Amino acid sequence: MPRRPELDVQLSRRQALRLGAGVALLGFAGACSITDGTASAVEPDSPQARAFAEAKARQFPLGKRVEFDLRAAPEEVDVGGARCAAWLYDGQLPGPILRVNVGDRVRVLFRNRLPAESTVHWHGIAIRNYMDGVPDVTQPPIPAGSEFTYDFIPPDPGTYWYHTHVDLQRGRGLYGALIVDDPGAPADWDAEFVVVLSDWLIGRTPPQVFDDLRSSTTEATPEMTSPALGGDAGDVVYPMYLVNGKPPVDPTTFMARPGQHVVVRIINASDDTAFRVALGDHRMTVTHTDGFPVEPVDTDSVLIGMGERYDATVVMRDGVFPLVAKAEGKGAQAFALVRTGAGCPPNPTVAPDELRGQPLTIADLNAAEGARLPTREPDTTLLATLGGSMDPYNWMINDQAYPEYTPLTVREGQRARLVYTNTTAMYHPIHLHGHTFAVSRADGSGPRKDTVIVLPGQTLATDIEANNPGQWITHCHNDYHLAAGMATIFSYVS
Numbered sequence: 051m052p053r054r055p056e057l058d059v060q061l062s063r064r065q066a067l068r069l070g071a072g073v074a075l076l077g078f079a080g081a082c083s084i085t086d087g088t089a090s091a092v093e094p095d096s097p098q099a100r101a102f103a104e105a106k107a108r109q110f111p112l113g114k115r116v117e118f119d120l121r122a123a124p125e126e127v128d129v130g131g132a133r134c135a136a137w138l139y140d141g142q143l144p145g146p147i148l149r150v151n152v153g154d155r156v157r158v159l160f161r162n163r164l165p166a167e168s169t170v171h172w173h174g175i176a177i178r179n180y181m182d183g184v185p186d187v188t189q190p191p192i193p194a195g196s197e198f199t200y201d202f203i204p205p206d207p208g209t210y211w212y213h214t215h216v217d218l219q220r221g222r223g224l225y226g227a228l229i230v231d232d233p234g235a236p237a238d239w240d241a242e243f244v245v246v247l248s249d250w251l252i253g254r255t256p257p258q259v260f261d262d263l264r265s266s267t268t269e270a271t272p273e274m275t276s277p278a279l280g281g282d283a284g285d286v287v288y289p290m291y292l293v294n295g296k297p298p299v300d301p302t303t304f305m306a307r308p309g310q311h312v313v314v315r316i317i318n319a320s321d322d323t324a325f326r327v328a329l330g331d332h333r334m335t336v337t338h339t340d341g342f343p344v345e346p347v348d349t350d351s352v353l354i355g356m357g358e359r360y361d362a363t364v365v366m367r368d369g370v371f372p373l374v375a376k377a378e379g380k381g382a383q384a385f386a387l388v389r390t391g392a393g394c395p396p397n398p399t400v401a402p403d404e405l406r407g408q409p410l411t412i413a414d415l416n417a418a419e420g421a422r423l424p425t426r427e428p429d430t431t432l433l434a435t436l437g438g439s440m441d442p443y444n445w446m447i448n449d450q451a452y453p454e455y456t457p458l459t460v461r462e463g464q465r466a467r468l469v470y471t472n473t474t475a476m477y478h479p480i481h482l483h484g485h486t487f488a489v490s491r492a493d494g495s496g497p498r499k500d501t502v503i504v505l506p507g508q509t510l511a512t513d514i515e516a517n518n519p520g521q522w523i524t525h526c527h528n529d530y531h532l533a534a535g536m537a538t539i540f541s542y543v544s
């Protein structure tokens with residue numbers, strides 16, 4: 051495999067042990083030692099990585115201890131009258147909303163009762179590396195029947211989520227919202243809607259879909275295109291799209307009162323679907339994305355890729371209104387009701403006028419004053435070229451399919467510019483673990499994000515304060531693209 055000539059990737063003791071146990075492993079980054087005579091990889095549970103968490107703890111001396119139990123297991127779930135086999139957290143689709151305060155010492159006892167190994171990833175949290183939940187990078191996967199205690203301090207308030215990071219498990223139902231409140235900034239809204247969007251298979255599992263995508267014997271995927279996504283809109287047609295685990299025929303109902311200020315926290319937990327989201331007869335004011343504040347912008351609709359979050363505030367009118375998440379380019383939608391008064395519910399196939407215009411994207415957003423990264427020349431520029439195609443079904447970064455990769459190396463304290471270039475015909479929502487980068491702009495106005503849509507043909511630069519040592523995966527949040535190998539490691543060395 052191609053590799054920077056000066057780097058010599060060696061097996062560590064832990065990787066050697068796993069290989070000795072007969073486990074095929076190519077990319078145990080967390081256990082790789084990168085040596086060029088001067089630099090070696092900062093390991094996930096090293097003193098340097100732990101120091102980050104200890105510094106965070108000192109920053110929040112009043113943080114409370116908060117404990118959760120989270121049990122993953124196979125369950126049957128009712129989706130619009132269909133009994134579906136699923137893998138769920140605590141028997142719920144989506145999993146329970148986990149709610150904490152910024153600075154809390156959060157301990158989650160994860161019980162893996164799945165018939166497979168698993169992990170939990172805390173998406174968007176600047177977590178300490180060992181708790182990031184990426185198998186073979188930050189921790190060994192948690193075996194079936196075992197437990198693991200995740201222990202972390204969320205350092206930033208906002209809308210986050212959690213999900214498995216193993217082998218196409220997410221699409222079976224293993225995802226939920228993680229809300230981090232700031233007790234120092236009391237809510238200025240009257241009600242809250244947490245909107246978890248997902249795409250849902252019936253009668254097929256994600257691994258079966260992946261096998262179909264990879265085999266050339268299946269019927270051609272129908273054409274799915276979207277101008278807003280710059281080309282291909284997805285790889286998979288789904289029978290259902292869900293809001294909080296409910297299909298349009300049996301919708302979730304959100305309740306509020308006329309005149310109330312409501313915050314809508316939109317989380318796209320799907321595998322292969324971007325959504326265009328609108329609330330009928332209302333305008334939304336977008337206030338945050340990926341947990342971090344932006345200069346408020348009014349819009350009719352937002353376009354949200356897999357892994358992204360948008361918070362919007364809405365002043366409620368009187369009646370019953372459709373909350374529609376159009377599966378972009380796929381000819382179907384997720385649907386929920388918002389009820390503030392009397393009235394007949396709209397039809398689940400309703401197309402509110404608000405969906406017609408251009409949806410809001412990151413190009414319309416500026417970071418709020420206090421959330422801007424100071425402008426600074428990058429110390430290092432790292433390139434991630436996104437490549438691949440539908441036929442053959444291959445997706446990669448820098449011509450390597452993960453778990454084969456050449457790490458993108460950085461040193462603690464550096465300002466890194468990580469540049470994603472999309473050479474494919476499809477958009478990719480790219481996620482970086484452990485950091486909230488700034489979308490790179492000369493004036494420093496770029497919104498803070500941890501997941502960002504990179505359109506076909508687009509080059510998108512991100513600026514990162516390298517202040518969280520460890521080994522961090524960056525990958526496409528299309529779960530099929532990740533499974534095919536569209537990932538690499540943002541690797542701290544010292």
Ligand SMILES: [Cu+2]
Pocket residue numbers: 445477478479526527528531532536
């Ligand atoms: Cu992708």
